[in-house]
Structures are given as C-alpha cells and as structure tokens.
Amino acid sequence: MTNWIPNLSAGSGPLYSRLADQIERAISDGALPPGAKLPPQRNLAYDLGVTIGTIGRAYTMIRERGLVSGEVGRGTYVLDRSSEAPDAALDPVSVNLAGTRVINAPPGKTRFDSTAAPDIGQGVILGRMFAEMMRDHPSEISSYTRSFPQTWFEAGQTWLSRGPWSPEIDSIVPTLGAHAGVMAVLSAVTAPGDKIVFENLTYSQISRSAGLIGRRSIQVESDEHGLIPEDFERVCAQQHPRAAFLMPTAQNPTVATLSLKRRQQIAEIARTHSVWLIEDNLYGSMADDDLPLLAELAPDRTFLVGGLSKSVAAGVRGGWVACPPHFSQRIRIAHKMVTGGIPFMLAEICARLVLSGEAAAIRRKCIDEINARQRIAHEILSGLDYQSLPNIPFLWLKLPEPWLSGTFRNAALDAGVLVDDEDEFKAGRPDKVFHRARIGYSAPANREEVRQGMLTLRRLLDNGRSGYDSYA
Template sequence: MSRSRYKSLVDAFAVDIRSGRLPPGTRLPTHRQLAASEGLALVTASRVYAELEAMGLVSGETGRGTFVRETSLPPGHGIDQPDVTAGMLDLNYNYPSLPGQADLLRTALRQLALSGDLESLLRYQPHGGRLHERASVARHLAFSGLNVPAEQVLIVNGAQHGLTVALMALLQPGDVIAVDALTYPGFKALALALHLEILPIPATENGPDLAAFEKVCRSRSVRAIYSMPTLHNPLGWVMSLEQREQLVAIARKHDLLIIEDAAYAFLVENPPTPLAGLAPERTVYVSGFSKSVAAGLRVGFIVSPAEKIGALERIIRVTAWNAPGVMTAITSAWLDDGTVSRLEAQKRKDAQTRQLIADELLAGLHTVRHPSSYFVWLPLSEDARADQVAAALLREQVSVSTAQPFATSVHVPHAIRLALGSVDVVSLREGLAKVKRVVEAHAWA
C-alpha cells in the first residue's frame, strides 16, 4: 500500500471523527475487518489504528475493540489543572479548605512580623531545613506512630517535590519501579519524566496483589516500589498490618527501596504502623501539608534512612536549593501550637460528612471508597464509557477525572474518580446528583 493511500485512510477516519460522523463511543471495525474491506495487509491496518490512537482520536481496548474517543475532554484531563470556569463544579481536584483558615494565616503573618527571627528568613536556609523546624515535623509524626530523629527529616517544597527528590537521588533512568495498576497521577508523570520503567501491580479490593508483586520481583530486576498504604489514591484502601509486613518481607528479600506516600494518611484515625516504621532501613517516607492544611502551603517533608540523607540533600540543592523560609516558619509554628493537628481532625470530620452525602446521593451505584477520604472511585457498567460520561458531565458544568491519568497498565478501566473536597456541601450535593443522573443515563443507553 502506498504511503499516500495509507495516509488518506488515516485522514478520512480523522475527518469523520472530528466532524461527528463517527460519534464518540463508536466501535470501529476490527483490524482484520478493516484490512479485508480496504484491501490492506493486516500490519498496515494496525498502523492506521495506531496512528489514530497517537492522535488521540481512538482507543484500543483489550478484548473489546477499537472505539472513537470523546475529544471534547481537556488534554491530560485529571493531571493538568483545568481552567475551571465560573459555575463549574470541580470534582476533579482536591484542595480541601475549612472556614477560618484565611484568618489563621493573617494571625500567623502578624505573629511572624513581631518575631525576632525575620532577618534569618531573608537568607538561604540549610538544604534540608533548619533543625528546629525538622524537629517540629518529627514530633508531629510521632502522633502517627512514626518515631524518627529530627536529623532524618528533610523539609522540601511540598510532597510532589519530595517525590521528585527521592526519585532523582535514589534511582537511575531505566530502573524498574513497581507501582499499583491505579496510582497517583503525579507520581506516574514524574516517573515517566525521569525515564523510570513503571511495572504495574494488580489491585485487590483491599490492597495490592502481593502474590503478583512477589512473582514480578522474581522475573524482573525491580529496584523499588511506590506505595500508598494508608488511604490509597484513588481506591481509598488502608493496607492491614499483615499486608504491610508481607510487602516489607518481599522488599527485604529482593533488596528493594520502598517509597511511601502518606499525603492522605492524616485522614485515617489509628492506622497500622507506616512502612517506614516497619522497614526504616529501606523506606523513604514522603508527605506534606497541602491536603491537611492548604494547597498553597508548599511545605513537605521526607523521612529517610540516615545513610541516604546526603544524596537527598544534594538533589534538594539542585532542584530548589532550600525550602521556602517564610512558609516553613509558619508551618513549624502551627505544628508546635497544635494548629495542624486541629485542622487534621476537622478535615477528617469534614471528609466523613462528605462521604455520608455521597452515600445518600450515589445510592444504587457501585463505589469504592474509604469512609473518611476525600474521593470516590466509581466503576462504570460494562456498556458505559468513561470519556463519554466525563464529557457529558462537563456539559452539565461538573468536572471529574477518568481512570486514564491513574492507570499504569495497558488496560484502563472505565471508571471516574470524584474529588469531594473542593466545593461547599451545597454544591457537592448538586454535583453528585448530576453524576448519578448522567452515569445512570449512560448505563442504560
């Protein structure tokens, strides 16, 4: 087949899709059917669909076929911050805030202005943060069952920066890192940017399939595992102590680095011991205060084995030099006076209230969630397509995420994730009612 003929077929499909003659959700002919109808070699028919998929116009789904994609969704929907227009209900991102937090900031700034330490905040800080501020974080972590010396805590510019520092310092391009088949999109994007090979681990209802994890460790040269054992994003599981001990045993057997993400762990009361407490010699624990306090508070921290501190500090210096002095000083003061603990308790209660609203308004739909989390995973029926549901909700002025940004395997489930923490409860009720109506309409379509 000539290149012009091959390109003409790709272009014809593209025109039909963009014009709406082939609407979203249309099942296209199989590769063999296309080859037969157009007089093509099978490999050429596969190339046609591959190019259309690279253009973002179709998606091939194992066992189901090739479908026209919904092209009205914003690019990277669920990863890039969308332009949320006036009247749009944002159930895509979580930036939970409580009444009165702005007043807390005003008070903190006034107190900081009256302190005798302002001069020091105008200078460069130690790369890992000032020791008394690291000690504030260490004392706070003790309430979560993680007892570490201040010297093993490093302050960074938010949890995402902490993950960046950990990967850059401790892994090399080409290293294989095991992750859940559905995982935090920010980590997925970071690992790909750093040229790490992501190895998806299947999920069960209550955590990763550790038997599958053990199996891949025997067959592949896995270097590390990224885990969210306490309030997984997006599935909301909390791994049991037995599961954690089993994961640690596998990591020790195969000499793996463990990267533990605890961004949402504060929402769970009395969780099992963190992985960093069970395997302190090989676990890098990363979290921050964007969810527990405020999204604009770009202060995070890393807890690391002592021998890795130097490598981590070098990457902090390379990527940011040091944490923001003013914000870190405010965070440290809030840790010491109990403000952070109070906000965490209030947000646990707030998340529980929002989950009760979801109980009511999503009744009858299958959901996967934790009763004190800020998100809901909503698997769709076999006949429904996530991109069409998300696009229909956008037309209803509701923004949600599909499974695409979370998926690390070839198979992307048809599901949507609902973030409950970024709108007031009245708007949340309105948004969830629309979600149920749209999902049910697509289920019966």
C-alpha cells in the same frame, strides 16, 4: 546495523555513563551517522561483557539527550539533528505528558477533580501566623535559606509520627510538599534507566514525573485489598526494580488499605530484592486505622512521605520525608537540586502550624467537613457501586452500564462538573479497563455546591449515555 563497538576502559564514572558518552562522541564525529541502527541491547551486553541493565541505562541516557529514537520491535536509531526544526526540542508534544490533568479548569465548574484540604477558615490562622513570622524574622525573608532551624525537623518528626511510633529527628528532610519529597528520593536512590514499581492505578503524576527524569515505570497488580504481594515478588524477581511507590492506607484512587499480613510480606520482599520503598502517607494520616507503617516494618529501606496538602492547606506546599538511617543528607541535597531549595517562609510557616498545634486542629476540622460532605455523597449516590472510607476526601465510583470512563468524564464536564476518569490514575497502559471514576468532594466552596454537583452526576448516571450527546 552498525558494527561499532565502544571501549569502556576509557573514561571515568559508571559503565553506563561511559557508554552513553562514547555513543554521543561517535555520533558527533560521524562514526555513528544519522539513521545508523545501534546494536541490540542484548548483543552489545554480550560483546562488552556487561549486564543488559547497563546497556539499557546508557540507551535511556542518549535518548534523553535527543540523540536517538527507539521503537519497540525495530531498534534504536541515530537521529538526523541537522534536519530538525529549530523549535522541535521545545515542542511540548514531544514530551511524554499524555494524560496529565489540565490545571487551569474552565470557570464556573464544580471541582470534583481535586482532593486538597477543604476551606474551613485556614486563611485567618495563616494570616496571623505570617504576620508573626514577618515580625520575628524580617531579614530571612529577603535572603536564600542558608540554614535549617531545628524546629523544621521537629515539626516533621511530629507530623509523620503515628501512634507510639516516631521517626528519628535526624532522619527528617523538610520538602516543598509530598510530591517534591518523592521526586527527591527517586533522584537520589535511582539512576536514569532504573525501573520503579507502581500499582496499575496510582497517583500517576509521580510515574509521569519519574519518566521525565529518565526512570522507567513498571506495574504490579492490585485487588480490592491493595497491592498483591505475589505479583510484587514476581516483578521484583523478573525485572529487578530499584524502588516502589506505594500508598498502603487509603490508596489513591481505590481507597484500598493493605492488611498487616500484606504489609509484612511487601516489606520482606523489598528486603530480599533490595528494593527501596517510598511510602506516601498523605491520606493515611487522615484515616482511622492503627496498622503499622511500612516505615515501621522496614525502617532500613523505607522513605516515609507526608505533608499538609490534603488535611491542612495545599497552598503552603509543606511536606517532610523520614529517611532510612544515613540517607537524610543525601535526600536533602537531592531535594535542593530538584526544586531549587525550600523557601524560608514556607518551611517556617509549616513548622509553626505543626508545633503550635494549629495544624492538628485544622486537620480535625477538615476531616469533620470531609465527613459531612461524604454523607451528602452517600445519600445522593445510594444504590450505586463505589468504595469510600471515613475521613477520606474522595470515592471510587463504578460506572453503571453503558458508561465508559472517558465518556462519563466528558459528559460530566459538559454538565458543569469536573471529575477524574480512570486514565488519570494509570501508571502505564495496562490491558485492564475498570469503568470507574474518582469523585473528590473537598474542593467545592460549600456543602450545597457538593449537593448540587452530586445531583448532576446522579442524573447523568441514571440516564445513561442516551442522555448525553457527545456531538452537541
């Protein structure tokens, strides 16, 4: 182990950034040669008189720069970059994308692995609105977005409102969909090495994206009623996270909805431990409940995220964030840095959809179609154990014995149906095994396709694994 000790009085910026820069310089000039083991984080924190969190952030930064590798129980070592294959930095296997869903689905499969808004004829409406937009704004189409019309913010305010509550218009940030909005928030209010709280089962694309920008995921326990406040408080007290990503209503994939009491407890815990809350309300805006949003209970620290993908049209990539006071400009800049900026055409069409009332009308039709498809699922899957909610385009199926989640996914694929197994929704590697699969029914072209796909799944479930030869 090296006895190298940096001098943090040199340089500028946060301590963790200075430390990371000094480690990089020491590696470059040979003071830390290939194979050298860096001091344990706790020891270095004591020697420098800083917190272990500062050391952790610095070590995360240099790991992201490809300078060191870390192994739990062994320590952090300087890599030998001189012997690295030329294309190693470009090797996709080296990026932590394990478990991420393949986007290009095999042709001819029934897609029960998507929850995008069903096709109820949006194309006709969008075609007309795009023609009107091109007529009204011919010059804006050929240029970058330099200014944001007031209507874009009004649309976000309208879409994110719930009952009598409405966000302030100066808190609104238009985004390239909800996912981009969440990542803009994480980029703005956290730093590399910071910990982000996720439920054990969640929309894991966010936790994986957070990992790609150097944030660390930590998990909290949930039950059939959603996130458990007592475990959230334990994690906050012990691990000091900077933010938490939550779906209080119609949680994906469990469809759990937090009670008012739990929402109040979570808001108070976040306030006590200075944790930012990111509230994903994509499905919540479709559900039938009048519970207050976390943004209502904790407006000083909640970023409310919503969009059009699940209830209007996923292809237009429209979304908004309602921010705590004085944060909108910061999030707007972060969104531009993360995404490259929002195109005029998409932001304008989303605003027109919402302010004209067309988005609300499409949402009502989509919900009607989703409920019709849900009735088909309930009829065919009758007697099985699953959770679902009215208006929500998926159900959370408990697999009967002896099915395993991954085996069932593979069997369904072989039978012509794409489903998501539980691993798709795990934010980390919890010890729990749930033996469940999420079945979405909004993507198929029509109800008959939904019926045939559900019948296929029912036959698999009834036959058990004896009806599936994984080596065929």
